[in-house]
Amino acid sequence: MALPAKTAPHGSPTLQVSHTENYRELAGAERAAVLLLALGEEHGRKVWEQLDELEVRQVSLAMARLGPVSPEMLENLFVDFVTRLSSKGSLTGNHDSTERILSSFLPPERVSAIMEEIRGPAGRNMWEKLSNVQENVLANYLKNEYPQTVALVLSKIRPDHAGRVLAILPEEFALEVVNRMLRMEAVQKEILDKVEQTLRVEFMSNLSHTSRRDAHELMADIFNSFDRQTEARFITALEEENRESAEKIKSLMFTFEDLGKLDAGGIQTLLRNVEKDKLAIALKGATEALRDVFFQNMSSRASAMLKEDMEALGPVRLRDVDEAQGIMVNVTKDLAAKGEIMVSKSKGEDELVY
Template sequence: MAESVLQNQLTVSSDQEERELKGSERAAVLLLALGEVHGKAIWNQLDEIEIRQISAAMANLGPVTPKMLEDLFKDFVKRIASKGALTGNVDATERLLTNFLPGDRVSIIMEEIRGPAGRNMWEKLSNVQENVLANYLKNEYPQTVAVVLSKIKSDHAARVLGILPEELALEVVGRMLRMDAVQKEVLEKVEQTLRVEFMSNLTNTSRRDSHEMMADIFNNFDRQTEARFLAALEEDNREAADRIKTLMFTFDDLMKLDAASCQTLLRNVEKDKLAIALKGSTDTAREYFLGNMSSRAAKLLEDDMEALGPVRLRDVDDAQTGMVNMAKDLAAKGEIMISKSNGDDEIIY
């Protein structure tokens, strides 16, 4: 009986790559081998968590070769393994679950396995650069734009609205204010359009420059590691090293902040961290930050630095990196302006 069920549901070539089955995969193979009739009694004994784990493993199981079956089941399934193999997939899993679970439970479990298109779609959109999303949405109907912006995170929606043409943005805001609950059919249509026309082409339109990515990584190195990697890269590829250094935003770049931005940053940095960061900084950096504080605050900070005594370089690096990250966060919120170049208004974050 089990052989008949397997042969009707699952076929796979015998030359698939061997691999070791682990954890819930082993239970998934067993239940696939037992089939709908013989496996029902076991499924009925499983709790909700076990059913979800095994169902997810079954849906992603892929080919199971005869050799793998022999290793897993030994003598118990040796006869089955010698006749054929198994392939676990979404459809087979859903058919099997339907035989012994209520339809609504099957739908929930299979939705989690497949990944609900709606949830994944909106999460993905919230991670799309606002200029890329705005560039796509500016050619859509205002109602469609309103639906999309109502489904993504509010801070991301705000940035997208700020980039859209003003007339369109105002129309979208009006429609969002008048919007009732979006009908399921409308939402599904918007999701399908986004998936086909936008998300499928996204990798080609928003691919991040590799030098920018490496600059972010270098920004998070401690000072010694950064110097070591840059020195090695300069020997191997001077042009790439120079470009990465240009894109990096470091503690020294904070001295390019205008007075208002510097004072905003200082208000947001913990005083003990500021003291450690300046304790290990250059005289120029120390004078710059102290010069953007009131005389009383500067004196208190100098006293704090004096009281610290010797500090570890690692602690200084961590404190300075914290200031850099705080500056980036404030810039992203539009509270300060940071730039890599003197006398240039280019925003880098």
């Protein structure tokens, strides 16, 4: 499908789009998606019918992710239609508009399969998509499969992700999978295609239902973003309505006070990554016990200087303290995500890496 486009310096066709003086380049599938959105259901039907299934999937995925399409974009895409199209305003590509257009010419089951793939994990093929599925979800599915099948799947996804999945599988089963992977030879295309199809039908199609986050975990993340006063207000109100849910949310939240659970190495790593002025403000509003945790992990000279800085601050607004403490919590989560420190948000012995 040939679409009008500007030519980039390297010679390949690109389309520059202006959004309040911001520019981005669209790939071929995205240009096709803009054109088909503009043509609409009636005029675009004949174009859709000429595409093969792979092209339909590629254009559908691009259309679902397209977002707002400005009049400038339409003008660059097909100059001869710009007056009529720009007078109707801009277009928006999203999941609903994509599904509606596909439903106008494809059978319902095919539309469902395409939309399920679009809404599923990112990736150009099945193995890339599986590499973006949460390891606990994938492991929970694979533990019921034959070791040879699991070995094939893990050999096709990213090694780091395969390692995390193996670590979750039952030890004896995981060892059998490792042995199968070591003895694995070239796999026939027919077998590979059959495994892909099974994964698509039995696993990926149900993924949206199995990977939903627990509502309490989601609310704990939201509550973490509140300032102290807003958090206290919502927690108090929720305790009156549903004390059980309030307690569960509080147990899942990672707060500034939880920094006291870091080990000595974690505290020292955090200190190296937090600006000294933010540290002083944050500790200004901390409990005496939490201050001592930080002071004890600093040299005598450094702790003395920090105490002097805190005294020199004088009275500090609660809003500024909340902001500084929030920064320290976010830095802690970032460091934990990189594997540089371990954090625990439970009252027991279980440690969780964010």
